[in-house]
Amino acid sequence: GRFFYQFGITVAGAVIISLFVAFTLTPMLSSRFLKHEPELGPYRPGLIYLPGNLLKWILRTWNNFFNGFNDRYKTTLEWVLHHRLATLIIATLAFIGALGLGSMIPSEFTPEQDQNQIYISFKAGPDASLEETANLAAIAEEKIRMYPEVSHILTSIGGEQTPVNEGTILVKLPPKSERKRTVFELIPLVRQDLSTIAGFNPQVATEASEGGGSQTVEYSVRGPDLNITKLIASQFEDIMRQAPGAVDVQNSEKQARPEIQISMDRDVANDLGLSVAGVATTIRNLIDGVVISRLKDVNEEYDIRLQLAPEYRKNIDDIARIKVPSMKKVGGENYLFEVGNIAEMKWSSSPNEIRRYNRQREVRVGCNVATGYATSNISDYLMANLNKINIPPGYDIKPVGMLQIMGESFASIFMAMALAIIFIYLLLASQFESFIDPLAIMLSLPLAVVGALLLMFIVQAKLSIVSLIGIVLLMGLVTKNAILLIDYAKQQRRKGINRHDALLIAGPVRLRPILMTTLAMIFGMLPLAFGIGPGAEFRAPMAIAIIGGLISSTLLTLVVVPVVYTILDDIAAKLVGHETVQREVEEEADQSE
Structure with a gap:
């Protein structure tokens, strides 16, 4: 939950400071610098006036383009207000299509860098x-x-x-x-x-795996009986080797270490005055060695280890010839007995480690992800083919390591997204003093998801915790456009203008600030989306999601939100029995009465 803690604190702090500046510094600067601008005037001949003429041409071109776009938008807005059902169907199909594209986007925990x-x-x-x-x-x-x-x-x-x-x-x-x-x-x-x-x-x-595992994709095969667990793990390993993008496939039980097992005849050893602990300690000290002192060389110290020479500890016969002192003395003399006379030795094997998970024996099967593939490509394939394995009751195959953390993190992100939606609704309901109007404004949220998923699909970006953070950030960014539009429309209705005309006025008037704020955010995110600089692979998915969400939300909000607002307003009017927005009575009329 604290993966992007610093990011959240930074964004919240920046928004609070910008709010303070908007209420204090911006009005003061506007009063000092904003003046009535004269007409641009005609172009003036001469090379010296070239910069001014170029600026005039740019401004005229932009204003002409925007005025033409504004007229076309007003025409479109009037059409959708007369065809509300068709508009809703198109918006719904766009959202469903985006969800379909989202299921086709591969996912990973964090982008590779x-x-x-x-x-x-x-x-x-x-x-x-x-x-x-x-x-x-x-x-x-x-x-x-x-x-x-x-x-x-x-x-x-x-x-x-x-x-x-x-x-x-x-x-x-x-x-x-x-x-x-x-x-x-x-x-x-x-x-x-x-x-x-x-x-x-x-x-x-690219780096060492985190999350307690040794590989990017890792599963735990667990159950009460180790032999059955090994069999299930072997079958699961075969499926994993066939998964698209799976490389470096490993099975923790296939790395058994060879060893020499020594079985002592306790009766014979007891008659000869030998103990199991004494024999084991002697063999260990001679084979593995024992530190008897330390050598200091300037600023470094080295262990001095006493052990048998390599040529005397190569095989079973060498160990059989090791002599162990007896605790019994015969005639006051100590006797030494060879290990081979009191024990039976044979080659065997054993696992490097005994794994347990929730008190059950466990075998780990994992792999890394090849370049050009995502974690979900492998995990989806494994889950789709898991029914090929006959898993008895009491045995299970579960993701661990990075894959487990990925699932938990994604669930936390979706929970944070749900909380963000609830908080936004509560804030809007208190601001507009209505439980209905915020629903129309919050329609911008699913419309933002449409663009985010569509752009990620187009540029072949992967869904990760970083891109999901970008979608959460969109929850707070995209509602501002609908707020500007609906709030201004309600102001016009309070002046006595009918709802239809109020929306036709609010849309073109609010179009410029909506486009300005959206374009400013998009251009600010472009350097991140282009992947410029070290570590850009980590930041780019968030920028791509934000840019796509802003584009779709802005375009669809300008036409869909007014339609939904009229529908919800009709429902609210029927429930209360009168129009939801009452005309304000001017103060002068009140005084005359």
Whole structure:
């Protein structure tokens, strides 16, 4: 809910300050600078008058265009007022069509950005040592350095919570303006090159995944029995591999690590004075090593680890020859016994980690999204084909990580949109002292959605939390046009003008301020929509939604809102038994009476 907290605070603060300026500074400046402008006059000959003549031509051209547009608008407004049913049908079809287009727009959580980097997480074979993993990473680095756009490479392998067969490679690139190819063009090429390395399993993305998952699209397959859960996860993985745009498909249970299982004969061990804990500790100290001291070199300190040499800890026979001291003494002497004499050893495998979700065994199946696709392309395909899997009762497949956060965030945005509509209605109802008039004004809201979705569909933008924030912002922007129109029409009705003529007066008079404010907002959003500057991919969807919503809302509001206003006014008049707007009695008439 706080994803755009700073954005909301900034917009609210700016609107409050602009309201204060509009009530104080603007009237003062208008009284000082606004004068009666004389006629432009004819063009004057001579080169010296060229700038003035050019300005006159621009002003005349604009005024002629606007006057012609105003006349055509008045004619259109008069037509729609006489054909109210046809106008409503057209507006309704436009809204339904926009919703249909909206279902065709792919969605994602946040837009992908060219952040001048490529993030690669990789896994070597389950039994790979640190040296083997480092060799594979070195081969990957050589392939990555072949791209001229690469400036720096940082590789890390293993860690406190990461096994030695896993690691990451962070590839830094120059600024976008200094290279010919974008990150989105490089990622498929890098992924293809790295996939040719035997024993190297990479995942290539623009940044590390958030939300607790390791990939953009991730599902949790859970249930009480691990074997059945594995079977369901395997079938779900097969479906995911066929999904459009799914790359780097991973299954958490397919990375089982080989291990040597040691089963002690407890009776024999007890007779020889050996304990399970003592045997385990001795093997661990010799194989994994134990830190016995630290070496200080200038400002750095290094652990001194004591362990068997590599050639003495390669296989089962080496472990079988490890000698463990007995706790019993015979004739005052300590005896050592080989592990192979008291235990049975065999190769086996086990998962790297045991996953649980809500106390149920879990298997994670996930993938990344290929360039040119969206998260919804994969999730919609998976949900459409989920019925191909026989899921027993008690087992479930649910989205997790970024996909889960995306669903929760979208739900929160729609809730915020609903609250915005309620608050707008309450504010308008108090302002107009009517419960009916705000309904006509608020018709601008669905009309704004028409343009927002239509423009996003035309430019092939993706629906994300950023574009939804733009649609929420539209809720407060587009109602101003209808307010200007309806308020002025009601002023004319209070002067005794009938409703039809009042609307024909209000429309052309309010057309200029409506177009001025709308065009100012559109031109202010154009730099964001064009994607200029670093991080522009993140901001552009919001600007596209706002521009599309403003265009459709302005054009449709000028013709549809007056029609709806007349219909609602007729309904209200029938309910109260008289006209909803009464003519104001002039003060002079009151005094004469």
